Each structure stands twice: as C-alpha cells, then as structure tokens.
Amino acid sequence: MKWLWGIIAVVAAVAVGVVIGFNCGGKSKMSDIKQTDPDIAAVLDNFIKNDVETRGNLSRDMRHYIVIGAHVATQSRDGLRAQINSALDDGIDPVAIKEVVYHAIPYVGLAKVYDSIVLTNEVFAERGIKLPLASQATVSSDTDARMTAGTQTQGAVIGGPDAVAARHAAALPDLAHIEDFLTQNCFGDYYSRNGLDFKTRELLTLVLLVSMGGADAQVRGHVAGNLNVGNGRDVMVDAVTQLVPYIGYPRTLNAISAINELTAN
Known part of the structure; x- marks a missing residue:
C-alpha cells in the first residue's frame, strides 16, 4: 500500500501547490508549478480565474474572506500563507483577516486553528504589521x-x-x-466581536462548515441562519461557488443540496 499513499501524497501536493499559485488574483507563490506540471497548472489557472472568480456578485473582500476561511478549515498551511499575502496585497484590513481566522475556532476547533493563528502572525511579522492588533472584543469575561x-x-x-x-x-x-x-x-x-459585520460572520460560518465536511446537520442549520440574517440563496450560492476549487465537488454538492432543501420556493 505504500505506493498508493505515495501517489496520493504527490497528487495532493500538486493540487495544493497549483491552487496556491492561482487564487484571488494573487501572484503565483509556486513559480515552478507551470514548469513541472504545465497541463494541470493551465487547467486550474483557467478554471479559477476565468470560471470561478468571474461568477457571482461577491465583493473582492468577501472573496478573500471565503478562501482564507476554506484554507483554515482544511488546514492548508501553504495555501493559507499565500491567501493572506494575496489579501494584504489587495489592501484587505489585517484586522478582518485575523477575525476570519478567529471565527473558525468554535467551528473548526482550536486544535486545528491554532496553527493558522501562528501562521497568520508570521505573515504579519514578515510584512511589518505590528502585533497585537487592536482589540475587537465587545464583551468581558463575565x-x-x-x-x-x-x-x-x-x-x-x-x-x-x-x-x-x-x-x-x-x-x-x-x-x-x-x-x-x-x-x-x-x-x-x-459573533459579538467587531472587525467583521454580523452577516459576514454568519456567511463565514457556513463556509467553514462546508469546507471542513462532516457537519451536514450544522450546514443545514446555518443555511437557515443565513436566510434569517438576510443572506439569501444568491449570496450562499456565490459563496459556495468560490469554494469549488479548494474543497472539491462532493462537499460543494452537499452544500448545494442543503441550500436547495431550504430555498426550494
């Protein structure tokens, strides 16, 4: 079975590397992928830039939040580093980036998100962003x-x-x-923290649950939650569309089933 795991590891590494290189309009962080795997690089570059990123009406900022959230939920460290740098290059507020990562804790779990916090701090330090950032807490420990x-x-x-x-x-x-x-x-x-508005937080919750998989009941619950806070079917479909290259079709289709179930009319 060692050969099988070897193939899986190589395929996974190639897929992650290519996705890192072509996302959210950012510059390639894997400059050699076009030379080593030109066919798949071309497919993914075309799919992400020309098919996925051109769909829907989400803001540039929201697209960054969604893709950062997907990388946190799937524990893609190299991909997350590239996404954070891409977001900063596009002028996204470091506070908002940090809040996307923090918001993952109650859903993805600290055991998985802790490394994402550390990595975010590393990128911020490399970019000269002083830490800690201003507090966004609105409640005490009471x-x-x-x-x-x-x-x-x-x-x-x-x-x-x-x-x-x-x-x-x-x-x-x-x-x-x-x-x-x-x-x-x-x-x-x-949810009470500043740095991201309430509707954005609820949409991110759906993104995180869909991305990590295995939480179908919670996905349905937060499809309903998004409807309750004013994020309609169109917003949720746009968000899930942005996830396709990063989480694959099975999790995407599960999310669409939940959206269809609750927005049939």
Whole structure:
C-alpha cells in the first residue's frame, strides 16, 4: 500500500501547490508549478480565474474572506500563507483577516486553528504589521455579559431570543452546560466581536462548515441562519461557488443540496 499513499501524497501536493499559485488574483507563490506540471497548472489557472472568480456578485473582500476561511478549515498551511499575502496585497484590513481566522475556532476547533493563528502572525511579522492588533472584543469575561450578548446574536441566527430560551429549556440536565457554552462562547465571545459585520460572520460560518465536511446537520442549520440574517440563496450560492476549487465537488454538492432543501420556493 505504500505506493498508493505515495501517489496520493504527490497528487495532493500538486493540487495544493497549483491552487496556491492561482487564487484571488494573487501572484503565483509556486513559480515552478507551470514548469513541472504545465497541463494541470493551465487547467486550474483557467478554471479559477476565468470560471470561478468571474461568477457571482461577491465583493473582492468577501472573496478573500471565503478562501482564507476554506484554507483554515482544511488546514492548508501553504495555501493559507499565500491567501493572506494575496489579501494584504489587495489592501484587505489585517484586522478582518485575523477575525476570519478567529471565527473558525468554535467551528473548526482550536486544535486545528491554532496553527493558522501562528501562521497568520508570521505573515504579519514578515510584512511589518505590528502585533497585537487592536482589540475587537465587545464583551468581558463575565458570564452574564457573554450570555446576554450570545442570546442576542444566537437569536438573530436561529429565530429570536425565544428560540434560544427553548433550546436551553429542552436540554437534558447533563447537557445543559453545552447549550450554555454554545450561547456564551460561540455566539457571545465570537459573533459579538467587531472587525467583521454580523452577516459576514454568519456567511463565514457556513463556509467553514462546508469546507471542513462532516457537519451536514450544522450546514443545514446555518443555511437557515443565513436566510434569517438576510443572506439569501444568491449570496450562499456565490459563496459556495468560490469554494469549488479548494474543497472539491462532493462537499460543494452537499452544500448545494442543503441550500436547495431550504430555498426550494
């Protein structure tokens, strides 16, 4: 089986390398890929630049946020480095870049996102961006403050404060703390932050869940959440379209199924 894993590793390396070189209008970070793999380089260059990036009505900034989020969720370190540099070259605010990475923590998990934080700091240091950046926190560590902020933001996503209260009331006694964590931490600590607007954060949540895979129920939940905050079918389809080269067709089609299911009319 060693030969099979060797082939998989080579194919994966080539795919990642080419995608790194051709994204979001950025300059190639893998200058030799056109020489070593000209056929696939040409296919991907054409697909990303002429097919994917020309579709939809997302802003340049949002396209960068989406692709950065995809690389965080898939743990593509080299790709993430290239994407951050490309975003900075296009004038994207370092605060916004950091907030995209931070927003991944409650969904992708700190074990995976920690390296992305460190890598982002490395790129910022190389570019002369002074750290730490200005704080974007809007709540303290006080539990009540976090619960209040979280109830407001979670309610906007799932249908109002009564919907949040219903979730807490329905929780089994040994799982009540998980509902508390979800409201206080995910929605209180993260969604309440400045640096990205609320609708952008909810769209990024969908992007992160779709990109990492294995979260179909949560994808459906956040398709509904995006509709609740005003991100319509067109916005979600545009976002998923930008993900195609980076996450592949199976995860893309799963996301489209969820969008279709909830926007059939």
